[in-house]
Amino acid sequence: MAASVLGFGTTAPAADIKEVQMLHWWTSGGEAAALNVLKQDLGKEGYVWKDVPVAGGGGAGAMTTLKAMVAAGNPPTASQILGYFALDYAEAGKLGDITALATKEGWAKVIPTALQKFTTTNGKWDTVPVNIHSVNWIWLNKAVMEKIGGTEPKTFDDFVALLDKAKAAGVVPLALGGQPWQEATMFDSVIASTGGIEFYKKAIIDLDETALKSDTMKKSFDNLAKLRSYTDPNYAGRDWNLATAMVIRGDALVQVMGDWAKGEFRAANKEAGKDFICYRFPGTDGAVIYNTDMFAFFNVPADRKAAQTALADAAMSKSFQSAFNVIKGSVPARMDVPDTDFDMCGKKGIADVKSANASGKFVGSLAQNYAQPPAVAAAYDDVVTKFFHGEIKTSDVAVTELIKAINNAK
Numbered sequence: 228m229a230a231s232v233l234g235f236g237t238t239a240p241a242a243d244i245k246e247v248q249m250l251h252w253w254t255s256g257g258e259a260a261a262l263n264v265l266k267q268d269l270g271k272e273g274y275v276w277k278d279v280p281v282a283g284g285g286g287a288g289a290m291t292t293l294k295a296m297v298a299a300g301n302p303p304t305a306s307q308i309l310g311y312f313a314l315d316y317a318e319a320g321k322l323g324d325i326t327a328l329a330t331k332e333g334w335a336k337v338i339p340t341a342l343q344k345f346t347t348t349n350g351k352w353d354t355v356p357v358n359i360h361s362v363n364w365i366w367l368n369k370a371v372m373e374k375i376g377g378t379e380p381k382t383f384d385d386f387v388a389l390l391d392k393a394k395a396a397g398v399v400p401l402a403l404g405g406q407p408w409q410e411a412t413m414f415d416s417v418i419a420s421t422g423g424i425e426f427y428k429k430a431i432i433d434l435d436e437t438a439l440k441s442d443t444m445k446k447s448f449d450n451l452a453k454l455r456s457y458t459d460p461n462y463a464g465r466d467w468n469l470a471t472a473m474v475i476r477g478d479a480l481v482q483v484m485g486d487w488a489k490g491e492f493r494a495a496n497k498e499a500g501k502d503f504i505c506y507r508f509p510g511t512d513g514a515v516i517y518n519t520d521m522f523a524f525f526n527v528p529a530d531r532k533a534a535q536t537a538l539a540d541a542a543m544s545k546s547f548q549s550a551f552n553v554i555k556g557s558v559p560a561r562m563d564v565p566d567t568d569f570d571m572c573g574k575k576g577i578a579d580v581k582s583a584n585a586s587g588k589f590v591g592s593l594a595q596n597y598a599q600p601p602a603v604a605a606a607y608d609d610v611v612t613k614f615f616h617g618e619i620k621t622s623d624v625a626v627t628e629l630i631k632a633i634n635n636a637k
C-alpha cells in the first residue's frame with residue numbers, strides 16, 4: 228500500500244522488527260533470573276526475545292561466538308561485553324550510535340566517568356553499562372563460620388588463619404573453580420591485598436615493569452600458592468557456580484568470587500547476614516576492583532535500530548537497574564539509584580563504589596578485561612593458571628614469565 232502511494236521506484240521504509248537478539252553468557256541460575264527481568268520488561272513493550280546464550284563464566288566462549296557473528300556481517304541486536312572488548316569493536320567501526328538517547332536521558336551525569344571510557348568512543352555512546360560488579364569479595368557460609376568460631380579476616384594472614392581453622396574442622400576451606408579466568412580473577416584481589424591498591428595500579432593498570440618484577444609481585448604469587456593448599460582435590464575445571472553451590476550447601480567455608488556469586492545464593496533462597504556473609508577480600512576494604520557488564524550495540528540494518536534503542540532505554544532505566552542488580556548480585560551502574568531494595572551486601576557494594584570512586588580506589592579488574600586490552604589479559608590468565616597448576620614452579624619464574632607474556636601481547 229505505502230509503496231504505491233509513494234509511486235514507482237520508491238519503497239516504503241521497512242517496518243521496525245520487534246525482536247531483540249541478545250548474546251550473553253548468563254546461564255547460571257542467578258544470572259538467568261536476573262536476565263529474565265529484562266526479557267519481561269521488553270516483552271511488555273511487544274518485543275520478542277531471541278536468546279543467544281553461550282555458556283562459560285567470564286565470557287571467553289561468548290566472545291568467540293560474537294566475533295564470528297560480527298565477521299559474518301550478522302551481529303546480534305546487542306551483546307553482553309566487557310571493557311576492552313568493546314573498545315576494540317568501536318575502534319574497528321563495528322558499533323552503532325545511541326548518543327541521541329544518552330543525551331536525552333542525561334547518562335553522562337549519572338554514570339561514573341571511569342566507565343564512560345568504555346561506553347563511549349570520541350564522545351559517541353555505543354554501549355550501556357547495566358551494572359557494576361566487583362571481584363574483591365569473599366562469600367562465606369554463616370553456619371560453617373559459626374561452627375569453626377571464625378571472625379572476619381582483615382588481612383591476608385588472617386584469611387590464611389581462617390582457612391586453617393576450617394581445615395582443622397574437616398571442612399573444605401576454599402571452594403574453587405579451577406579455570407583460568409577464575410584463578411586470574413582471584414589473583415586480582417590477591418595482588419591488591421598483598422601490595423595495596425596503589426601497587427595494583429602501578430603493576431596492573433600502568434604495567435610498570437619495576438612493580439611487575441618487584442618482591443611484592445613475587446609475594447603476591449606466593450600468597451596465591453598458599454590458597455591452592457585449601458581447595459578440595461576436585462577443583463580443576465569446576466564451573467564457578469558449582470563452587471558457589473559448595474558454600475551454599477555448607478560443604479565448603481568460602482569462595483573468592485565477584486558478586487555474581489551472590490546471585491546464586493539468592494537464587495537458592497539464601498539470605499545475606501543470615502545464611503551467608505560477604506566481606507571484601509581481606510586487605511582490600513575501601514577499594515573496588517570492578518567489572519561492568521555492558522550491552523554493546525552493533526551496526527545493524529535500519530529496521531533493527533528501534534529494538535536497540537528500546538533495549539538501551541529499558542536497561543538504563545532506574546527501575547531496571549535496581550530490580551536487575553538486586554537479583555544479579557551487582558550494584559547499579561547509575562549512581563542515582565536508591566539502595567532501598569538491596570540486601571546488606573548490595574548496600575555495602577553501592578556505598579563502596581561511591582567512596583572508592585571518590586578516593587581513587589575504583590580500579591578495573593585485569594582478569595575481567597577492565598585494565599588492559601584482551602591480549603594482555605589473556606597473557607595474564609595464562610601465566611596465573613600455569614603457576615596455579617604447577618607448570619610454573621616458583622614466583623621468581625612467574626614474574627619473569629608474566630613480564631615476557633605481557634610484552635609479547637602489547
Ligand code: GAL
Pocket residue numbers: 252253258283284285286309360467487518519520595
Ligand atoms: C563475568 C560477568 C558477570 C558474570 C560472570 C560469571 O565476566 O561480568 O556478569 O556473569 O562473568 O559468568
